[in-house]
Amino acid sequence: MPVEIFMPKLGMSMEEGTIVEWLKKKGDPVKKGESVVVISSDKIEKDIEAPEDGVLLEILAEQDETVAVGKVIGYISQKNEVERDQSTTTMKQANLEAAISVETMKPLEAVRRKPRVSPAARKLALEAGIDLNSISGSGPQGRITRADIEKAIQAKRSGSDLQRKKQLEIATMQQKTNNHTGVTVKPITGIRKVIATRMFTSLQQTAQLSIHMRADVTELLEIQKKVRADFLDEHGVKLTITDFIARATILALLAHKQMNSIYQDEHIHTYDSVHLGIAVALENGLIVPVISHAEKLSVKEISAKIKNLSLRAKEGNLESEEMKGSTFTITSLGAYGVEFFTPVLNPPEVGILGVGTVTDTPVFVGDVVQRRSLLPLSLTFDHRVIDGVPASKFLSTIKDYLEKPYKMLI
Incomplete structure (x- = not known):
């Protein structure tokens, strides 16, 4: 009996998946556990392995086709079954050709009558x-x-x-x-298609507004440099400024719980715990792994969690559950030299923080000009849920923690 290959359910909310690529062609031999097809959900791409040894007998869903969870997308058959099927097909074809030959030898039973025409x-x-x-x-x-x-x-x-x-x-x-020579045209598929749909929907169905501030992170960078080597030697953790930004954001969300919310079915769901999404750029798109109950973690633990999730995201080893349930997201373009930008909300969240690149700038401190390191922060929020003043207070709280880093370590 042929073995069925199903569209798997990668998460509780997954209802359908898309065929990204068949790694085997029809008729190719396969081994149990060998990757046969790549599928994608709205969160992740994943290789589907052959459930048995045999031959890829049939492909029922082609590349870029969207298929419901649980539906059969292909069959794997043993080699002897394939040969038996081919033999049966050949016999049926021979019988059909013989029947056609006999039929063509029969005389015409009727002659078309000439039409009556004026x-x-x-x-x-x-x-x-x-x-x-x-x-x-x-x-x-x-x-x-x-x-x-x-x-x-x-x-x-x-x-x-x-x-x-x-x-x-x-x-x-x-x-x-x-x-127009040198033009390559390809359809939007997989994660890219999901991102395009989600971002377009986000802009269409939310009232997005962005505000911007600069935080003076001169002292924070000095602390980071001092403790970086110690943390790396003692704990194997390399502290980055992103780790401190995440910690400052978590503390600010606890102080401004309205921002730690989602807007769903015309209801505002406000959370006591912070489930922080950290955007990770991949070659073919962007995914957002989630640090659940982030308020319980220290800076060191946050740092380890961010690095672990980011690494596994780039390797394609994240579980679907690790990319769901975020209440707020941080996204950064600082590594690419971008200062201010306008991040797009990750629905159903009502807030997202965009982080730019640190820039050394001459700043008046009293009557003295000093060289200070300024970090651009961009907050996009859903105006249906939060007004400008509370959103500004939330961003100011993040700024305050970053400018007084000792408060994050108490």
Whole structure:
């Protein structure tokens, strides 16, 4: 019996998946545990392994096709089963060809009768090149009239006009293509398609507003440098400024719980615990692994968690449950030299923090100009849930923690 390959359920909320790529072709041998097909959900891409040794007998869902969870996408069969199926198919084909041969030897049982046509209709049909056998007469006893021929001529002209129009459209498209060399066109699929849909939906269905501030992280960078080596030697953890930003954000969310919310089904769900999403850039898109109950973690534990999730995200080893349930997200473009930008909300969350690159800037401290390190922060929030003033207070609290880093360590 052929073994079925199903579209798996990678998470509780997954209802369908997309075929990203078949790693094997129909007829290829496969071994149990060998990757056969790559599928993607709205969160992750995953290789599906062969459940048994054998041959990939049939592919039922092609690349880029979306399939419901639990539906069969292919079959694996033993080699002897394939040979038996091929033998049966050959026999059926031979029997069919024999039947056709016998049938063609039978005399025609009936001869097509000549249609009844009026002389005027016959003459008009001959001039217009209309096949009388293709016309159903509207006259008495099915007699073909001049009106029937005129209708057939009009239909023929309409068909010719439509064909010429299609040919013109094709020629126009080919001309445009010829005028632009070096163009590669490919459909949006997999994670890229999911991101495109989610971002477009986010902008359409939320009232997004962004505000910006700069935090003076001069002292924070000094502390980071001092403790970095000690933490690396003692705990194997390399502290980064992102770790401190995450900690400051968590503390600010605890102080401003309205921001630690989601907007769903016209209800605001406000959380006591912080489930922090950290955006991770991949080659083919962006995913957001989640640090659950982040308020219970120290800076060291946050750092270890961020690095572990980021590494496994890039290796494609995250579980679906590790990318669900976030109440707030941090995304950063600082490593790419970007200062301020406008992050797009990750629905159903009502807030997302964008982090830019640290820039050394001359700043007046009293009457003295000093070189200070400034960190750009961009907060996007859903105005349906939060107004500008409480959002500004939340961002100011993050800024305060970053500028007075000792408060995060108490």
